[in-house]
Amino acid sequence: MDIFTALSDPIRRQLIEALWQRGPLSIKQLGEGLNISRQAVTKHLNVLIKAKLVSAEFSGKERIHQLNPRPMEQVALWLQPFAAQWDDRLSRLNTYLGEEHEQD
Amino acid sequence: MDIFTALSDPIRRQLIEALWQRGPLSIKQLGEGLNISRQAVTKHLNVLIKAKLVSAEFSGKERIHQLNPRPMEQVALWLQPFAAQWDDRLSRLNTYLGEEHEQD
DNA sequence: TTGACATGCAACCAATTGGTTGCATAAAGT
DNA sequence: ACTTTATGCAACCAATTGGTTGCATGTCAA
Structure with missing residues (x-):
């Protein structure tokens, strides 16, 4: 996944900003401000992960995301x-x- | 049109680079290296124009484009x-x- | 004025995008 | 054990994207 494409969506940029400002967060936490479904958030996060902008690992049942700027x-x-x-x-x-x- | 979106396409970035390196160019000239139809080039250029990254004006029958970085x-x-x-x-x-x- | 050239406009198309909902599963709390 | 919580997976959908082709138009050159 191309990085320019990953950054082209405003929601994805918001997610990046959130991780930047608030540190590692789960899918649910990241979705809280946004007015879209959890699954939509997951999709956006997966785009960011494919672009290597975000890395994620499980901590129990939560997938914790970290910014990789x-x-x-x-x-x-x-x-x-x-x-x-x-x-x-x-x-x-x-x-x-x-x-x-x-x-x- | 959002600037991030405008920059998200590799062909559009190529067009920008071409205008940067070679100066003002027509649609046909801009399309020469690329392996897509003239109309496809026009569409990309129009995206760049809407994003204010490129401005164009006619000189006779040619539409000459200029980079506006x-x-x-x-x-x-x-x-x-x-x-x-x-x-x-x-x-x-x-x-x-x-x-x-x-x-x- | 005739023909070639550069472009615009519109219709069309397949693939992708960004979103949804429904159901399944695994972890944590009671 | 039961329930809640966080997630994944898959199907589905409408809108957008990136491309095409066909035809019309205006400009330049012979």
Whole structure:
């Protein structure tokens, strides 16, 4: 599953934000704010898992999810070249990235 | 049209890259590398236009497209909070952004 | 003015998406 | 043991997506 696709759904982005802000959560907990069925939440989470953005493991009967934000780096790296034409702040950031800080 | 959705398709990302690298191009020119019909290219371009990522105007019989990368900033800004947990380079960048450089 | 070229519009189609409901199962609480 | 709770699996569905083809239109070149 492609990461850009995984991030293209607002609900999935909300799930990511929730995990970011509130730490590891179960399916039910993650679904609480959202106005969709539990199964719909599961589907979205599975998309995120396939994209490696989220990892899950069982703790008893609960499936606990954890955010794995590193894959999102790919997106940031794709965006970089274009950043030069954005606002001042981001163009300075782009300059920064373009300096001798490469490591890979 | 949501920007994340616009960026979620690989062909649309290719179109963006083409406009970035080769400058303003017509529909036909943009479709040349791709193995899909002209109309499919048009559809993708229209998605990018609705997302304000691309602007187009006619020059004679040709519709010339231009990249408008600034809207992508939104994506970068969404990504930012998570960057702290990425690699060293990006976490330093995040620190940089988190300093007193805010402006908005 | 005739023909070639670049495009728009519309119909159509298969596959995917995002959602649902119903039922089954395993873990935890009483 | 019984009940509740959290989940998985599968079927189903409507809407959207990404693609196609056919035909119409406006522009440019000969």
